[in-house]
Amino acid sequence: xxxxxxxxxxxxxxxxxxxxxxxxxxxxxxxxxxxxxxxxxxxxxxxxxxxxxxxxxxxxxxxxxxxxxxxxxxxxxxxxxxxxxxxxxxxxxxxxxxxxxxxxxxxxxxxxxxxxxxxxxxxxxxxxxxxxxxxxxxxxxxxxxxxxxxxxxxxxxxxxxxxxxxxxxxxxxxxxxxxxxxx
Numbered sequence: 001x002x003x004x005x006x007x008x009x010x011x012x013x014x015x016x017x018x019x020x021x022x023x024x025x026x027x028x029x030x031x032x033x034x035x036x037x038x039x040x041x042x043x044x045x046x047x048x049x050x051x052x053x054x055x056x057x058x059x060x061x062x063x064x065x066x067x068x069x070x071x072x073x074x075x076x077x078x079x080x081x082x083x084x085x086x087x088x089x090x091x092x093x094x095x096x097x098x099x100x101x102x103x104x105x106x107x108x109x110x111x112x113x114x115x116x117x118x119x120x121x122x123x124x125x126x127x128x129x130x131x132x133x134x135x136x137x138x139x140x141x142x143x144x145x146x147x148x149x150x151x152x153x154x155x156x157x158x159x160x161x162x163x164x165x166x167x168x169x170x171x172x173x174x175x176x177x178x179x180x181x182x183x
Contacts, residue, residue, distance in 0.1 A: 002027070004176040008077035009169070011048060011059055017077070018060060025075045030066035032073075041065035041072055048080045048087070078173045082182055086119055088169035094124050095131065096163065099156040131159065134180075141179035142171065 005025055008014050017024055022040070029036050045058035063074045081088050097107050104121040111118075119127075131138075132155060139158055143150035152161040162171060176182045 002177050003031075003076060003082060003181065004173045005075050005077050006173045006177065008079055010079055011057075011077075014059060014077040014079060018062065022062065025062045027064055027073060027075060030069060030071065030073070032071040033066060033069040035066055035068035038064035038066045038073065044074070046080070047085075078169050081169075081172070086116070086123075088167065088172060090116060090119070091127050092163060092168035094119065094127060095156075095168070096160070098124065098128050099160055132156075135159070137180060138171075138175060141175060145174070145178065 005017075008017055026040065027038060030038050041063045043060040043062050046061050047057045048059050059080075061074050061076060061080075063072050065072050076082055079087060079089075081091065084091070094107055098104070104124050107124050108118050108121045135155055135158070142162060146162075146165070149158065149162055149165065152158045166174075172182050
């Protein structure tokens with residue numbers, strides 16, 4: 001099952017999609033047992049936008065219940081990163097700043113990044129390590145699908161080149177739909 005619903009670039013678009021086309025979020029089958037079409041089981045709320053002007057917060061995240069195995073699952077819009085307090089756009093900016101040579105201290109000391117309080121040094125470090133630990137696996141799948149990206153080798157040059165082509169959100173959504181689960 002895909003955990004990330006593609007082509008939802010902003011929280012406002014997420015709220016509009018939930019109101020107008022909620023079936024877009026519904027999984028085709030249970031991720032645990034494979035039984036078809038779990039039914040909507042309400043939602044939970046999540047503060048997904050840490051910007052100082054985030055007016056959509058908290059946002060509802062739909063939940064689904066499988067009558068076969070009793071498990072629940074949820075689906076996230078592509079603008080919200082799974083298990084993270086900050087969105088993909090901020091993570092992309094932090095990673096690019098790290099790869100450009102800025103220190104963790106310098107990044108965490110920036111007054112604002114994309115209108116939000118900057119993440120602490122340990123969070124920035126964790127994001128860098130998270131991607132570096134998965135770089136070989138992610139890179140293999142991306143190079144297979146996007147052959148032009150395979151011309152750039154090495155860490156982090158491949159990711160800098162990839163982020164010139166697509167956003168981190170789009171890359172992670174593609175990986176979630178075609179290759180690997182994004183934790």
